[in-house]
Amino acid sequence: MGNPQNFSLDIPRRCQMLIEELWPKVSKKPEGDTLPLNASFLLAISTPMINLPIERIWKPQMNRAVGHLNDAVLDAHLAAAIRKGIGSNAVANAGFYCPDAWRYHYLPKGASLPDLSQHGLPQSVEAALGVEAASKTAGELGTEMFCNILRNGLAHGGVIYLDTDGRTTHGAPVQMFCFVSTKWTRGSGVEGLHFLRVGMKDYRRFLQRWTNWLLSEATQIAAK
Numbered sequence: 001m002g003n004p005q006n007f008s009l010d011i012p013r014r015c016q017m018l019i020e021e022l023w024p025k026v027s028k029k030p031e032g033d034t035l036p037l038n039a040s041f042l043l044a045i046s047t048p049m050i051n052l053p054i055e056r057i058w059k060p061q062m063n064r065a066v067g068h069l070n071d072a073v074l075d076a077h078l079a080a081a082i083r084k085g086i087g088s089n090a091v092a093n094a095g096f097y098c099p100d101a102w103r104y105h106y107l108p109k110g111a112s113l114p115d116l117s118q119h120g121l122p123q124s125v126e127a128a129l130g131v132e133a134a135s136k137t138a139g140e141l142g143t144e145m146f147c148n149i150l151r152n153g154l155a156h157g158g159v160i161y162l163d164t165d166g167r168t169t170h171g172a173p174v175q176m177f178c179f180v181s182t183k184w185t186r187g188s189g190v191e192g193l194h195f196l197r198v199g200m201k202d203y204r205r206f207l208q209r210w211t212n213w214l215l216s217e218a219t220q221i222a223a224k
Contacts, residue, residue, distance in 0.1 A: 006078075008056045008071040009218055012049040016211040019045060019204065039161060039174035039200060046207055047154045053214060054151050057082050081217040091146040092139030096213040101202035103134035104141060106183070108192040120168025121160055121178060121195075129178070129197045130166055138196065149196045153179030166197065175200055 019042070026041040056071040061083045072079035091097050105128040107114075114122045121129075128134060138146075153159050158180035163172040179196045198206065 006071055006074050006218075008053045009214055011052050012211045012214055015045050015049045016208060019207065023204075034171075035173055039177075042200065042204060042207075043154075043159060043177065046203070049207055049210065050147075050154055051151055053082060054086070054147060058086050058147075075218075078218055082214075085213070085217070086143050086147050088142045088144060090139060091141050091143045094143050094146075094213075095216070096206065096210040097139070097146075098202055098206050098209060099139065100135055101198055101206060102138035102146075103129045103197045104138035105129050105134055105195045105197075106192055107195065109190060113190065113193065116160060116180065120170075121162065121166075125195055126167055129195060134197075145194075146196070149181040149194045150179050152181035153196070156181075162197070177203055 022041065023038070026037040029036045055065065056069050057079055058072075059065040060067060060070040060072045061079055072082075085094060092099065105125055107122070107125055114125075141149075160168060160178040160180065161174045162176035162178055163169040164175040166176055166178075176197055176199050179198075181194045181196075182190045183192045183194060184190050
């Protein structure tokens, strides 16, 4: 690999190529292991795919980055398209959104936050994410909020593995991811937790749409 002209576009494109090439291999159970590597692989490879465009193109334009890695200046038209795409409009209208794939729930802090590492997803959150209304609520999220939850979960380790029923079952095959991000405000601190759930197959499909969206914006601008 040579030094790319635009790191924030080339890395997602190459990561998507790796998914397509390696998915059959990582989906098979390796010898001596109990479960395949597909969940670990998908989670690891998606982190730069999501975070680089947000950190190096979107954030600098929002004055949320210090500026030493600013890919937005490489193409002002592309940067503007990404800024517009990750805005206040409902994420259901975004080109990278997969309808009916995502479910969202917000949990106020109350007396304390749940211990997700020891106890996994709280039963109340499992139940809230299990109803169809959670799908509609996810689609109504602002695109910026949706991307921030995903970015924060990947960047800060806020990810929970879930089984086919959306529960935390240790040792069970992973069928869903739940991305967790704190709601924080200046002066008040942490006020609650955002939970964004997606099936693993749907997450893989989302990554393809995310990459296609980025490259489509770049291609349309280059053609003008």
